[in-house]
Amino acid sequence: MDAKDEGRHSALLSFLNRAGRLVVTVALTFLGLLLATFLIGRVVPIDPVLAVVGDRATQSTYDQAYKALGLDKSLAEQFWIYLQKVVTGDFGTSFMTKRPILEDIARTFPATLELATAGILIGTILGIPVGVWAAVRQGKLFDQIVRVLGLVGYSAPIFWLALVGLLLFYAKLGWVSGPGRIDISNEYVITRQTGIMLLDTALQGEWDAFRNAVSHLVLPASLLGYFSLAYISRMTRSFMLNELSQEYITTARVKGVPEWRIIWVHALRNAAVPLVTVVALSYATLLEGSVLTETVFAWPGLGLYLTNSLQSADMNAVLGATIVVGAVFIGLNLLSDLLYGLLDPRIRRRT
């Protein structure tokens, strides 16, 4: 009894220790990200003063703006000011939309979130069973088909597949709606609440608009889903192969446990632990990969905002979007680390 309590106590301690170290890692990584964006913002060949005052400004106006932007201070001081601004959510103003960057990001982020979430749901729900079955049928036809599909997913450029998909399913077959999130006729039927189109339309009972939004979403989401499916099914397969060769599986077979139960309950439960990491990483990659997909589908999310800002050399917007995507990416990365430690008792005990 005493020993058990003590064990639990030390497990809690080690978890806290782990979490503490993770917080430090997050802070350092985030600081590194900010340093990178700060330096990128400094080397850019556009004069930030001219961007504010215009190139017809007098020398004194120029000098005033130069001081106001803090460019006369040392680089370290400038970085400190930059840090304070970013932490309070002040990314500056966009030259393009003339609005605060944070407002722009808050407006575009839900669209990206909706797309990436739909993609990861498709990828996970299909990818795990496919990977499990490929492991069970190792070397057989099904396994080979999954392998080829995975290879195609690893090798095809996503923006090209998106274009071909649009050509085929929208232009030729007419199965789905084209670029954008919703048709213009439906655009003003709904009022913006969460920013997530499917939720907004459903909450307001506009089912026509809901169906329309689904038909816009289905192609880009399946495409992202396919790419995460390629990754998730491959990893599931290798984790399952690893589990199925363990001795407890033989024991279960000898005991007469039905084969489906061995596969889907005994083995999958153990394979699920590293899979959590894989799904989290894949989600992060989808958020990043949406930059190219959104450009093709004119999906008004963070990725499209980023590329539009790039093309108009709107540096504040580019760096703001980079920081947000980077922060989410880092967060998911480290969250997957933490979850792994939480779920796997072997790691929990080792630390």
Added chain:
Amino acid sequence: MTELSRRDWLLSDHPASRRQARLGQAYRTWLGFRGNWLAMVGLGVVILLILLAIFADVIAPFDPLIPGDLRTERFLPPGSGAHLLGTDDQARDIFSRIVHGSRLTLMVVALVSVIATPIGMIVGTTAGYFGGWTDAILMRITDIFLAFPRLILALAFVSALGPGIENAIIAIAITSWPPYARLARAETLTIRDSDFINAARLQGASSLRILWGHVTPLCLSSVIIRVTLDMAGIILTAAGLGFLGLGAQPPQPEWGAMIASGRQFLLDFWWVATMPGIAIFIVSLGFNLLGDGLRDVLDPKARK
């Protein structure tokens, strides 16, 4: 020497010289590699890409940059006359452009690996060999870079440095070295305390000499496998940057940029954007197959 006896000489269990042992080892690796037909397909694709790049001037029937007759030769469909894959909006032969584009693709892959591999090797072996604070600091930096979104960071870099294929290469290289550093460090840790390293140290070899002469060669093979596996990703990232208008600039026949310029004509003239995409797909599939095959042969730990 007949064919059979040369084979016997290579596969001999009792090599008489170091050269024979090395050649024999290489031959055995080759035999293992040859048995994997998918890997051979990958190798074939990569060799074809290299040949295309070398002999682009001979193979391409038209000039990749100079427009043809804009009145009669625009948007010719594939297979019309001398234009195997059709022509684009400026009446240029798409096949010739793809052939010349192979040079750009190969250049990106080669330069990124030439820049990123040494950075990763130096950081990884140094961290692993010295340990302690050096290790902690170097690996913390590596982890920070590893947690970054690669494409987004490359985008930000290119936007700061200005669009262009050179800057795209630098941006991709800067974001792709961390996995190599991790790998090189892990390999270094396994050999750091072995007897031959200690022997070299006792003979008074400097750390630099040990790192360069003894540690680096042993880490190289696993890092090279990893680099080969990453090459498809490098090609896709470069094509993505080109597609967004941040990589190679028009009229350069870079495949990603070609897709971007063909995109506006997609509905009426599908081949303009589709053909370069097929080229990217085949080449990156080739690199993926080659990398998988190399890993199976050279890295017995990963073989399952």
